[in-house]
Amino acid sequence: MLEINTCGLYCAAGGFHIDPWKPAPRAVITHAHSDHACPGSEAYLCAAASRQLVAARVGEDARIETMEYGETRDLGGVRLSLHPAGHILGSCQARLERNGEVWVVSGDYKVQPDTTCPAFEPLRCHVFVTESTFGLPIYRWPPQAEVFGEIDAWWRANREAGRTSVLLVYPLGKAQRVLAGIDCSAGPVAARASVERFNALYRQAGIALPGTRPPAGVPPGALVLAPPWTIPPAWFRRLGPVSTGMVSGWMRIRGTRRRRSLDRGFVLSDHADWPGLLQAIEATGAERVRVTHGYRYPLVRWLRERGLDAQAFETRYTAEQDETGSEDVEEIS
């Protein structure tokens, strides 16, 4: 049903790619992170809730068709439907059915709850194509309420000490989940432009988020959301005394936090942790599992030792382990 060609994951029968990394005639997009939504394809198909975000990536004038979650469409004899993946707003799993055989491509997903997008929907299938970003048993997420509580406490302590809290978050998905989860009554919240751009799109989509302002001139003690990539030191200096934190699954490892000289690391990810991956795989009932980006080989070996037909799929998605510790890599906007 699916193969890897030069553009990416390809369904020959249906004549479409899923998340191609090069321009393709027809691209089904699981979600709007830049390593999954590449510009230049002739036509795009994505979940309705993802439309504005995908357009922000691939261009407003691109041909983008949408489907509601659960709606089906016939493409060359392949029945395609999209289902919530719980990763970010509008993210989906792609379900493909042909002659009674069902494949599900997970895209990126998490099984933890998230108030800014519908929950991951377990789907029965014969073949499950899963991501493996955090495919090692050391990756186990604490309950998110606990993590939001830690962020609140850190921010309050900084505010009392007259410091500004700079929180590094991935601008699409993570930033909004954090905003919706923490207690924003503690003071003003600012967001760098690259974060605010997606806040605005979330608000347009009807997701309730606390108000945010630009960082210029924020009083000490404010919370500032910034992307995880390098920030000009001059920008930091303008904020006065700061404490830096980062929200990412990679913060589970002390080394990734320490390499970046961050004060605090908060363990919260939009990807499934190890128990989440195993739980999702089991829920599909699939006997064949294809593992894409992340810790492919450990997960494949683990599944094989448990009698599943597991194989690695060589893809070019970049949400893999990243030396800089950022969860996803995005162009600097």
Add this chain to the structure above:
Amino acid sequence: MKDFAALYSMLDETTKTNAKIEALAGYFQKAAPADAAWAVSFLIGRKPKRLIEVRKLAEWASREAGVPDWMFGECYQAVGDLAETIALLLPPAAGSTTLPLHFWVEERLLPLQQLEEAAQRELMLEAWRGMDDRQRLVWNKLITGAFRVGVSQNLVVRGLSAATGLDAAVLAHRLMGDWQPTPQFWETFIGIERRDEDVSRPYPFCLAHPLDGPVEELGPIAEWQAEWKWDGIRAQLVRRQRRTYLWSRGEELITDRFPEIEAAGSVLADGAVLDGEILPWKHGLPLPFAQMQRRVGRKIITDRILSEVPVVLLAFDLLELDGEDVRERELRWRRARLEEVAAPAAPGILLSPLVEAASWEELAARRTEARRRHVEGLMLKRRESPYRVGRRRGDWWKWKIQPYAVDAVLIYAQPGNGRRASLFTDYTFGVWEGGQLVPFAKAYSGLTDEEIRRVDAFVRANTQARHGPVRAVKPELVFELHFEGIQRSGRHRSGVAVRFPRIARWRTDKKPEDADTVETIKALLPPQ
């Protein structure tokens, strides 16, 4: 254990010095004496002997976590730290321990050594099951002897000072030497009155900063005392109650390794402490430092090694006289007394000579004798200064001779041995001659472990030819090499041979074409 684990997290979670001092002070103000004593001991880097083999710890943790050994290996590679890998892998914690640090150390950690393997395993599993994530990490770090949390001894002392209101220099001194982490130690340690029962206790060492500006800016030369900067082992000789103790700067008691110095110490008057440098010494000159390593490495000192590599203590300062701490006295006074004290000593103690010069120009000229004298350069010490604690700017400067420096390109690599086995760590570097890179020097040391890993990966990915274990690699990486001497050589293709070449740094900012040429290097040769 709860408070200590919380302290560990606080220290680990900030990069700011003041926050660390605050966290330390907060802990020590609240801690019970028995816990505080152990905490100090661990924080300043003392550690119990390795108690359990790493392999066993990994195995027990893997079984407890329900993962096979290969998966433990995968996880370890991702984490890079054994104690942390185990803490992350263990099943979610059910609770946390409220038992104090001293209980875990005295009743659990220290007895481990006496236990059979099965009992060790039981103890470890019970400990893990009773602890939360943070406590497990700290516990594992104590067990593996890898307890490090990014605080220097100086910082710990500042935290202790903030907690107790006592002078940092006094506390630093009380932490020196041989003490046991007991409640009694702690009570004495934070006591107002000094009740010093430890006769062997050395003083904190005064350390020098490298001179970073023009020497003339130090002011009139008459205010400065110059000595040779020796390349040996910094040591303090303590002579009290008719016994001699020799301490290294790492606060290791090394008296037994240097019987000739111990013997010389017995001639000294009681109640004296000398600061100096231990050097292998023959015919009035230091032997190469490699000879010293032959002495240091061995437990049993044979007559043969004693005659082949005799050592001396070159004394350059006096910290205690007639049982009285004289560190606050001016250097000029201490030097004069030192000359009297050291005068009657046996051959194992020599006075480090002063280097006399009437002007900075003259001193600079004398500094050029350094290579001939097998020393690293000069030490400059303010004649009016007291003997300070630790590394402070202003009174003690090291004015080393500049090594020769050359940028060269990595052209061959071969695997090292021992700890570096299976890694490409032995390198040959080339410099340009007529559009070609010719081998110029071999160097093995100077890179960090992380850099070695990166070079190793480069070598594997960029091998152009193999000659036995030697790989010829794509000429791409540029390194700054330092060396001490250079002479003409008919046996080297570059026409020169250099002494003590080592890697000073990886010049990621340079391209191979920016490397030096044989011609520029030959210009460094002494005139014929």
